[in-house]
Every structure is written in structure tokens, then in C-alpha cells.
Amino acid sequence: MGLLQELASRLAIPGLPEWTGLLALLLLLLAGLAYLLMPFSVFGLKGRLDSIEAQLDEIQAEIRSLSLQLSxxxxxxxxxxxxxxxxxxxxxxxxxxxxxxxxPPPAWPESPRGGRAEPRLDWPGDRRR
Known part of the structure; x- marks a missing residue:
């Protein structure tokens, strides 16, 4: 009993009475017990297991029919x-x-139309015109 009181006093929330630690301990034990006793259908596993079982039955039936055909x-x-x-x-x-x-004979590029390949630059002060 002394161990339980020591554990309850450790779990007690500062500023609240000592029985709050015992209440927290009981709530934790109750939650753990609920998870242990809860059926798998609550978690959604039962539906998945049923569908897997149905698929397995279909596969076994198909294997049986194939073995009968082959025999x-x-x-x-x-x-x-x-x-x-x-x-x-x-x-x-x-x-x-x-x-x-x-x-093969060398291929020469075709000559451009105007004789120049680069663009002409028209500078504002250019007087060669």
C-alpha cells in the first residue's frame, strides 16, 4: 500500500490535493485496460481481415478449378x-x-545573301553614309 501511495504522490499535480495523483493513476490504468479489452473491430481491423479472407477464399477456389482442369x-x-x-x-x-x-567531299556552307553574316551597327555619330 505504501508503494501505491508513493506513486500517487509522485503523480500529484502541484497545487492540487494528493488524491489527484491517485485519480491520474486510475485513469491511466483504466485507459490501458480499455485498450487491452477493446475488440479489434473498433480499430477497423475486422473489416480488413474479412476482405482478406474473402480474397483468400477466391484464390483457393481458382487454384482448385485450375488443378481440376489440368488433371x-x-x-x-x-x-x-x-x-x-x-x-x-x-x-x-x-x-x-x-x-x-x-x-566524302567537304561540304561548304552556302554564302549568305548580303555577303555579311553579322548585323550592321548604325551609330548615332556615324558619317559614312
Whole structure:
């Protein structure tokens, strides 16, 4: 009992009576107990678990139907299932060139219309006109 009173006095809020610490301790214990005893459906897990269970049932049913279809089909013999490998054909290797390839003729840019490529500058004091 002394341990409980010491814990309650530590939890007491300064300026309030000592029983407020005991009240805070009881509230914390009650909240912890509520979380332990609360069903999973309150957290929203039950709906998710139900949907996962339904999906699992559908997958199992599909696997069963596929296995029944495969067991009813006649199996091919191992000789029918074998595919021969394609034969290796050696490509004729070309001999390397003795002379280097001829380069294409140089391409010269077309001449501009006016003979000048840069813009003309007209300065305010220019008297060459």
C-alpha cells in the first residue's frame, strides 16, 4: 500500500490535493485496460481481415478449378515435348579492308545573301553614309 501511495504522490499535480495523483493513476490504468479489452473491430481491423479472407477464399477456389482442369487434360509424352536446338551456322567473315574508306567531299556552307553574316551597327555619330 505504501508503494501505491508513493506513486500517487509522485503523480500529484502541484497545487492540487494528493488524491489527484491517485485519480491520474486510475485513469491511466483504466485507459490501458480499455485498450487491452477493446475488440479489434473498433480499430477497423475486422473489416480488413474479412476482405482478406474473402480474397483468400477466391484464390483457393481458382487454384482448385485450375488443378481440376489440368488433371483432366491428357499429358503429352516427353518425346512430344522436346524441341531440337537450332543448328549453329557460321557466318562468312569478311576480310578486313586493305585501304581506308574514301571520305566524302567537304561540304561548304552556302554564302549568305548580303555577303555579311553579322548585323550592321548604325551609330548615332556615324558619317559614312
Amino acid at each position: 483432366g487434360a491428357p499429358r503429352r509424352a516427353a518425346a512430344d515435348d522436346w524441341v531440337d536446338l537450332p543448328g549453329r551456322s557460321r557466318a562468312v567473315e569478311e576480310a578486313p579492308r586493305v585501304s581506308p574508306p574514301v571520305p
